[in-house]
Amino acid sequence: MTVTEARPAAGAADPQPAAPGTRAGGASWLSTSDHKDIGRLYLLTALVFLVVSAVGFVALGVERLGDGLQVFDAEAFTQVSALVREAAVLLFVVPFFLGLATYLVPLQVGAPDIAFARGSATAYWAYLFGGVTLLAAYAARGGFEGSSNIATDLYLLSMIVLTLATVVALVSVLTTVLTLRVPGMTMLRTPLFSWSVLVGGGVMLLTAPVLTARLIELFIAHHFSGELGGPGNYRLISWFWSVPTATLLVVPAAGVAAEVVPVLTRSRLRHHHAGMVVLGALALFGFGAWAQVEDRLDDLLYVAVGLAAVLPALALLGVLGDAARRGRVVRQAPLLMALGAVVHLVLGALAGAVLAIPALDLRGTAWEAGQFEALIFGAGVLGAYAALWYWAPKLWGVQLGGGSGTAAFFFGFWGAALLAVSDLASGLLSDQALLATAFRGESLGPVLNGAAAVGAAMVALGAVLVTGVIMARSARLEGRRADDDPWGGNTLEWATASPPPPGNFAGPLPLVRSPYPLVDVGADDDLGHDAAATHLAGSRP
Amino acid sequence: MTATHAPAPVELDVIPALPPAPEPPRRGRVVLVGTLLMITAGVMLFGGLLAGYFSARDVARAAGEAWPAEETVLPNVPLFMAYLTLLMSSVTAQWSVSAIASGDRRSMYVAIGLTLVLGLAFVNALSFSWGALGLAAGANSYASTVYAVTVTHLLVVIAAHVGFVVVGFRALGGQFSPRNRDLVAAAAAFWHFTTLIGLVIWYCLWFLEGGP
Numbered sequence: 070m071t072v073t074e075a076r077p078a079a080g081a082a083d084p085q086p087a088a089p090g091t092r093a094g095g096a097s098w099l100s101t102s103d104h105k106d107i108g109r110l111y112l113l114t115a116l117v118f119l120v121v122s123a124v125g126f127v128a129l130g131v132e133r134l135g136d137g138l139q140v141f142d143a144e145a146f147t148q149v150s151a152l153v154r155e156a157a158v159l160l161f162v163v164p165f166f167l168g169l170a171t172y173l174v175p176l177q178v179g180a181p182d183i184a185f186a187r188g189s190a191t192a193y194w195a196y197l198f199g200g201v202t203l204l205a206a207y208a209a210r211g212g213f214e215g216s217s218n219i220a221t222d223l224y225l226l227s228m229i230v231l232t233l234a235t236v237v238a239l240v241s242v243l244t245t246v247l248t249l250r251v252p253g254m255t256m257l258r259t260p261l262f263s264w265s266v267l268v269g270g271g272v273m274l275l276t277a278p279v280l281t282a283r284l285i286e287l288f289i290a291h292h293f294s295g296e297l298g299g300p301g302n303y304r305l306i307s308w309f310w311s312v313p314t315a316t317l318l319v320v321p322a323a324g325v326a327a328e329v330v331p332v333l334t335r336s337r338l339r340h341h342h343a344g345m346v347v348l349g350a351l352a353l354f355g356f357g358a359w360a361q362v363e364d365r366l367d368d369l370l371y372v373a374v375g376l377a378a379v380l381p382a383l384a385l386l387g388v389l390g391d392a393a394r395r396g397r398v399v400r401q402a403p404l405l406m407a408l409g410a411v412v413h414l415v416l417g418a419l420a421g422a423v424l425a426i427p428a429l430d431l432r433g434t435a436w437e438a439g440q441f442e443a444l445i446f447g448a449g450v451l452g453a454y455a456a457l458w459y460w461a462p463k464l465w466g467v468q469l470g471g472g473s474g475t476a477a478f479f480f481g482f483w484g485a486a487l488l489a490v491s492d493l494a495s496g497l498l499s500d501q502a503l504l505a506t507a508f509r510g511e512s513l514g515p516v517l518n519g520a521a522a523v524g525a526a527m528v529a530l531g532a533v534l535v536t537g538v539i540m541a542r543s544a545r546l547e548g549r550r551a552d553d554d555p556w557g558g559n560t561l562e563w564a565t566a567s568p569p570p571p572g573n574f575a576g577p578l579p580l581v582r583s584p585y586p587l588v589d590v591g592a593d594d595d596l597g598h599d600a601a602a603t604h605l606a607g608s609r610p
Numbered sequence: 611m612t613a614t615h616a617p618a619p620v621e622l623d624v625i626p627a628l629p630p631a632p633e634p635p636r637r638g639r640v641v642l643v644g645t646l647l648m649i650t651a652g653v654m655l656f657g658g659l660l661a662g663y664f665s666a667r668d669v670a671r672a673a674g675e676a677w678p679a680e681e682t683v684l685p686n687v688p689l690f691m692a693y694l695t696l697l698m699s700s701v702t703a704q705w706s707v708s709a710i711a712s713g714d715r716r717s718m719y720v721a722i723g724l725t726l727v728l729g730l731a732f733v734n735a736l737s738f739s740w741g742a743l744g745l746a747a748g749a750n751s752y753a754s755t756v757y758a759v760t761v762t763h764l765l766v767v768i769a770a771h772v773g774f775v776v777v778g779f780r781a782l783g784g785q786f787s788p789r790n791r792d793l794v795a796a797a798a799a800f801w802h803f804t805t806l807i808g809l810v811i812w813y814c815l816w817f818l819e820g821g822p
Contacts, residue, residue, distance in 0.1 A: 289748065
């Protein structure tokens with residue numbers, strides 16, 4: 070056996086890689102095939118699109134303050150309503166977690182690179198192109214119910230490009246998890262974020278092509294006949310962010326929470342495999358490609374899947390709550406964000422379960438919007454924020470400020486809660502339609518609409534704040550230098566420098582014998598210390 | 611604090627021996643797994659398209675409409691020849707894998723060339739069949755769904771061509787050997803996928819609707 074006398078001080082021997090902002094020229098970004106660069110590009114772009122979507126929600130919220138249409142005309146209102154949802158899902162949540170996985174999964178599994186770096190780069194540029202084209206199509210009065218035929222064609226093509234880019238990026242990430250794990254890291258020892266990407270991404274790989282198929286059919290029908298079959302056919306697209314698929318979109322956010330909570334509470338999951346089962350069930354119940362048409366929504370299967378999705382969400386809350394209870398909770402921004410994401414996930418899953426019950430007749434009401442907002446703007450956005458604050462040392466070599474993190478949590482958590490709960494109540498109490506252009510003026514309607522508008526504004530403020538912080542970090546204006554492992558993490562990404570050098574790891578990695586390889590290294594210490602315990606007790610900065 | 615994984619200089623020399631990471635997986639396995647994942651996505655894509663086709667057919671038939679429209683005449687012979695050609699190309703694609711497995715480079719070159727030629731013949735025959743069908747895309751839901759399925763399949767076949775062209779150039783560059791043939795196998799696997807999908811399309815769209 071080859072003996073390594075000293076654990077390599079990651080990155081100490083090699084020069085630090087150039088930070089993003091210090092590259093020789095901007096052109097290097099265009100040709101990069103480094104998975105870390107591609108991941109950063111994904112994250113930044115997705116955040117910008119989040120701001121676009123959140124601002125759109127604010128505009129809709131302002132519109133709902135009156136009795137009728139004041140800001141938009143009827144067509145624009147419908148278009149913006151569709152755009153903000155499409156942007157939140159296809160331009161933010163899906164690509165954000167794809168970008169995070171592109172950056173992080175190779176580090177977590179101990180690989181020097183992602184499986185298909187050029188494939189990932191192609192996927193990113195296709196995503197950027199598709200995203201910009203989507204916005205341009207809407208600006209030119211395209212969209213599902215747009216009045217411009219050419220712009221509507223462009224809209225459908227851009228959506229096809231976005232779904233294909235998602236598939237290509239997924240193949241690269243999934244192949245990395247399946248084939249490039251460091252020796253000893255069996256599938257059951259895979260870190261929970263990578264596992265969530267594997268199960269969530271695997272189901273997404275089965276789901277996204279079905280959406281592509283629908284879009285191709287719609288494109289051919291529209292391009293050659295100018296018909297899309299009326300507003301009812303929008304369900305052929307919108308199923309992608311409705312029950313049950315909406316839950317699938319935030320499985321990686323649940324994976325982020327499963328990584329962050331144990332580490333920041335100085336604890337561990339009682340059963341790592343339980344976490345894996347919970348994430349797997351969440352992904353499995355999120356497979357909804359079969360629920361595209363209204364006829365299916367009264368099936369027993371639809372009701373059963375909608376109700377069943379609550380169980381893994383509650384189980385995740387229980388598993389993480391148990392870990393936190395046995396550990397030591399210290400109020401840090403990533404922990405708050407991760408726990409907030411799980412709370413919103415439970416809220417969204419519960420709302421989805423209620424929505425799936427046909428007797429309650431909540432489909433097509435604001436309840437459906439509230440369910441979407443809890444999952445996407447609650448669980449998805451807070452999961453994204455938690456990932457940014459937790460892995461910032463690896464992403465940019467800095468620790469992001471606790472103050473800005475707490476502010477981002479405040480705006481994100483309470484904004485999404487206000488927005489979602491108001492819309493849930495509007496659907497339940499006022500029976501307000503999902504895309505109503507004449508808003509209920511009686512009883513609680515104005516109050517709820519006002520609360521939703523305030524919630525949307527808070528979400529937008531949080532998005533602007535976070536995007537600003539990350540942009541500033543990219544320009545090297547904010548943050549303080551981070552240690553290689555400032556949180557005392559358990560997984561392999563913390564065994565390398567912050568940010569990681571080219572090739573990711575400067576020296577040999579330990580043989581992985583459990584889901585917590587860095588704790589194992591400490592446990593092997595023959596000094597007689599209980600290194601693992603020391604590690605878990607934490608010696609944080 | 612004992613040194614666990616932090617890079618602190620103290621006590622690092624007492625970290626126990628770390629077994630070095632063995633060689634990373636061969637690149638070929640990565641390519642094969644990636645190809646299989648892409649094929650999985652492709653199966654779902656065509657599953658979705660065919661589901662759309664059958665769904666539209668059910669709607670039309672429930673409304674008492676003919677499916678396909680009564681005036682539509684399917685060009686059965688050109689279609690049969692087209693998909694038979696595609697099936698033959700799959701044989702030659704597998705021949706290229708077998709050839710390199712036995713170290714027969716010359717046969718591999720021939721097999722790759724034949725695969726590409728037969729694939730182009732399929733593209734040509736399908737285009738001819740579209741012309742013979744005389745159906746304007748968008749004329750009705752039959753036309754829209756048929757073109758959605760077949761055009762998408764054609765694009766995937768072209769993508770498979772690109773893969774085989776790359777393999778062909780690399781073969782000419784002497785990259786493959788009996789022990790290093792995973793890229794050829796991956797390209798062939800994707801080609802087989804396009805053939806299999808082609809046969810399913812032939813059965814569902816043409817044979818079931820009054821083919822030979």
